[in-house]
Amino acid sequence: MPVISYIDAISRGLREEMERDSSVFLLGEDIGEYGGAFKVTKGFLDHFGSDRVVDTVLAESAILGAATGAALVGMRPVAEMQFADFVTCGFNQLVNNSASMHYRWNLPVPMVVRLPSGAGIHGGPFHSRNPEAWFFHQPGLKLVAPSTPYDAKGLIKAAIRDSNPVLYFEHKRLYRHIKGEVPDGDYVVEIGKGDIKHHGNDISVITYGSTVHPAIEAAEILEKQDGVSTEVVDLRTLMPLDKELILSSVRRTGKVLIVHEDTLTGGIGGEIAALIAEHAFESLDAPIKRLGAIDTPTPFAPTLEEYFLPNKEKILTALRKLAAY
Amino acid sequence: MSTAVKSKNTRAVLAKRTDSAKQHLSDAELLRLFYFMRLTREFEESIITLYRQGKIIGGAFSGNGNEATAVGSAFCLKKEDYLFPMHRDLGAHLVKGQTVRNLMLQHLGRANSPARGRDGTGHYADASLRIYGNISHLAAMIPVATGVALASKLRNERSVVMTYIGDGGSSVGDFHESLAMCSVMKLPLVLIVENNQFAYSTPITKQFIVERISDRAIGYGIPGFTIDGTDINEVVAVCAQAVDRARRGEGPTLIESVTMRMHGHSVNDGAEYVPKKLLDEWKKKDPLMKIEKLLMDKKILTPAIRSDFEKKISAELQEAVNDALESSYPPAEDAASEVYAE
Numbered sequence: 001m002p003v004i005s006y007i008d009a010i011s012r013g014l015r016e017e018m019e020r021d022s023s024v025f026l027l028g029e030d031i032g033e034y035g036g037a038f039k040v041t042k043g044f045l046d047h048f049g050s051d052r053v054v055d056t057v058l059a060e061s062a063i064l065g066a067a068t069g070a071a072l073v074g075m076r077p078v079a080e081m082q083f084a085d086f087v088t089c090g091f092n093q094l095v096n097n098s099a100s101m102h103y104r105w106n107l108p109v110p111m112v113v114r115l116p117s118g119a120g121i122h123g124g125p126f127h128s129r130n131p132e133a134w135f136f137h138q139p140g141l142k143l144v145a146p147s148t149p150y151d152a153k154g155l156i157k158a159a160i161r162d163s164n165p166v167l168y169f170e171h172k173r174l175y176r177h178i179k180g181e182v183p184d185g186d187y188v189v190e191i192g193k194g195d196i197k198h199h200g201n202d203i204s205v206i207t208y209g210s211t212v213h214p215a216i217e218a219a220e221i222l223e224k225q226d227g228v229s230t231e232v233v234d235l236r237t238l239m240p241l242d243k244e245l246i247l248s249s250v251r252r253t254g255k256v257l258i259v260h261e262d263t264l265t266g267g268i269g270g271e272i273a274a275l276i277a278e279h280a281f282e283s284l285d286a287p288i289k290r291l292g293a294i295d296t297p298t299p300f301a302p303t304l305e306e307y308f309l310p311n312k313e314k315i316l317t318a319l320r321k322l323a324a325y
Numbered sequence: 326m327s328t329a330v331k332s333k334n335t336r337a338v339l340a341k342r343t344d345s346a347k348q349h350l351s352d353a354e355l356l357r358l359f360y361f362m363r364l365t366r367e368f369e370e371s372i373i374t375l376y377r378q379g380k381i382i383g384g385a386f387s388g389n390g391n392e393a394t395a396v397g398s399a400f401c402l403k404k405e406d407y408l409f410p411m412h413r414d415l416g417a418h419l420v421k422g423q424t425v426r427n428l429m430l431q432h433l434g435r436a437n438s439p440a441r442g443r444d445g446t447g448h449y450a451d452a453s454l455r456i457y458g459n460i461s462h463l464a465a466m467i468p469v470a471t472g473v474a475l476a477s478k479l480r481n482e483r484s485v486v487m488t489y490i491g492d493g494g495s496s497v498g499d500f501h502e503s504l505a506m507c508s509v510m511k512l513p514l515v516l517i518v519e520n521n522q523f524a525y526s527t528p529i530t531k532q533f534i535v536e537r538i539s540d541r542a543i544g545y546g547i548p549g550f551t552i553d554g555t556d557i558n559e560v561v562a563v564c565a566q567a568v569d570r571a572r573r574g575e576g577p578t579l580i581e582s583v584t585m586r587m588h589g590h591s592v593n594d595g596a597e598y599v600p601k602k603l604l605d606e607w608k609k610k611d612p613l614m615k616i617e618k619l620l621m622d623k624k625i626l627t628p629a630i631r632s633d634f635e636k637k638i639s640a641e642l643q644e645a646v647n648d649a650l651e652s653s654y655p656p657a658e659d660a661a662s663e664v665y666a667e
Contacts, residue, residue, distance in 0.1 A: 025479060027475075051479050054475070054479075054510075056506060057502070057505045057506050057509055059502035059505055059506060061468055061498060061499050061502050062468045062471060062499070062502035062503050062505065062506045063506075064468070065465070065466075065467070065468020065469045065471060065472055065499065065502075065503070066468055066469075066471045066472030066475050066506065067472060068468070068469050068472055069468070069469040069470060069471060069472020069473040069474075069475070069476065070472040070473065070475055070476040070479075071472075072450075072457065072469070072472070072473065073407075073473050073476045073477075074476070075476050075479070075480075077472075092462055092465055092499075093465065093468060093469075096460055096462055096465060097460060097465060097466075097469055100460075101450075102663060102664070102665060102666045103443060103663055103664050104440055104443045104444045104448065104449075104450075105440065105449065105450040105457075106441070106663060107450055107452060108666040109666075110666075139664050140664055140665065142665070163665075163666035163667065164665050164666050
């Protein structure tokens with residue numbers, strides 16, 4: 001099976017869906033001739049033409065509103081936010097228009113919003129956000145956050161085929177750092193299904209997106225050095241959560257660490273902790289532990305950003321505390 | 326200075342077009358427009374009565390003073406065109422084909438209403454009629470309408486999208502973002518600003534300092550017109566021009582329709598802040614009075630036809646009210662369903 005990068009997997013998924021379904025089109029800033037700020041859509045304009053790859057004015061609310069409108073009348077738009085941070089400029093469109101239309105009008109809104117998100121690229125406060133928790137609180141939206149090239153391609157395809165607004169969080173640091181096996185042909189990763197990325201019996205790590213990778217590394221170190229067996233559950237989809245997978249893992253291991261790159265307070269980890277406390281309390285052998293970025297804006301200087309973010313060492317420390325409990 | 330010159334030019338063009346288009350409305354069309362304006366006013370009066378009787382909950386809005394704008398603008402649309410009306414555009418729903426019955430059910434939040442009790446008033450969509458109601462965040466539907474216009478262009482459908490905003494809503498960023506996008510892409514959108522002098526209690530003097538809201542069109546390189554929103558001929562003439570331009574693929578038009586909000590923002594607002602003198606002036610320009618006089622003078626409308634219309638409207642409204650009152654609210658457990666499409 002070919003080994004490709006995370007960013008190429010997204011591009012291939014997009015390209016295959018555009019080939020498959022003529023109602024799929026892209027819109028966003030600098031996505032055409034320039035190929036997008038990260039070059040996800042490089043070459044798309046030449047191949048598909050300007051009716052399928054639509055360069056827009058710099059106006060996030062208009063982009064997200066226009067995607068909503070086009071979806072309402074049967075197209076399948078994929079809107080790109082140049083950086084996930086900028087989605088705040090179109091927040092109202094997503095939470096009040098896109099999210100509520102099916103509930104209120106019984107009309108599908110099959111749109112995808114691509115959100116290049118995350119820190120660790122020295123982007124500072126306004127090019128590093130992980131804004132998923134804001135949207136997690138909004139019924140009517142689906143949220144996916146792939147961690148591997150395989151999932152990235154499978155989830156972009158599933159998101160495009162879904163009849164609901166899907167927010168696709170693609171992590172910028174994974175774009176060219178992470179490579180993996182990706183089949184050439186068509187496949188989807190079902191929305192709503194998590195995946196065990198590392199099997200284990202003693203502790204569960206529930207995570208998604210960029211922190212899946214340091215969690216796996218920490219699990220391997222812990223296994224070698226401490227003889228503790230850690231399971232890494234990659235949620236892949238944040239809404240709807242794969243509750244069964246989370247609970248079955250925790251019930252088996254009895255100890256759980258929840259990790260995300262987003263800041264801790266009000267992050268999705270809180271909801272996962274509540275879910276476990278409500279439904280798997282009797283299986284727990286230790287208090288639920290959470291790890292996220294510290295509650296500050298994303299700082300710029302490398303020393304500060306490193307302190308800010310969760311990483312392999314912090315995960316390892318947390319896991320050792322849990323193991324010793 | 327160039328702005329003022331451009332405005333004068335715009336007005337000159339407008340006057341010419343109005344004159345030529347005035348001849349295009351047939352007697353039958355004028356009667357039809359009158360009927361829908363009358364129906365709109367009667368419908369809204371019955372809504373206010375039902376609200377005062379406690380039979381309508383939440384809020385109730387009146388477009389009194391706006392009937393010519395709402396009816397005349399949507400009258401210019403074809404079946405394949407899209408309508409994104411606002412809360413003072415009940416007449417636009419009706420002239421685009423929505424039934425009195427459905428609109429009444431909608432106001433009463435019944436299970437068999439278009440929005441199935443999930444939202445009230447004009448906040449419904451009817452895809453079969455290509456009507457998509459607004460949300461309460463003013464101007465937020467303009468980007469959505471823009472997206473429908475984009476879809477129309479990408480699919481080469483030649484369908485036109487008409488939407489509305491108020492004088493207050495024209496201050497919202499979505500107004501600007503949408504016009505920026507529509508103008509550059511030449512999207513088939515007609516945006517009508519209903520300048521009815523007040524945004525809730527805020528007078529237009531605190532909302533903008535341009536002479537006319539349509540002056541803003543210059544900033545987008547698109548045509549902008551200011552029209553007398555109480556004059557059905559002028560509304561139809563200018564909106565028809567804008568719709569034609571959109572259909573030809575030449576892009577959007579901004580139309581400022583000057584009207585007066587004759588009632589408060591909602592039924593709960595006594596609007597004591599509106600000077601009585603202003604209301605008295607506008608009463609003389611009541612759009613219904615004006616169209617009625619026009620039709621009587623032209624002998625198109627006779628007392629017999631008017632009486633016939635009144636009976637028909639009264640009967641239709643009564644039947645719709647009875648039907649809505651007899652209809653049930655949705656079952657409670659419906660609340661949890663259909664958040665997501667399958």
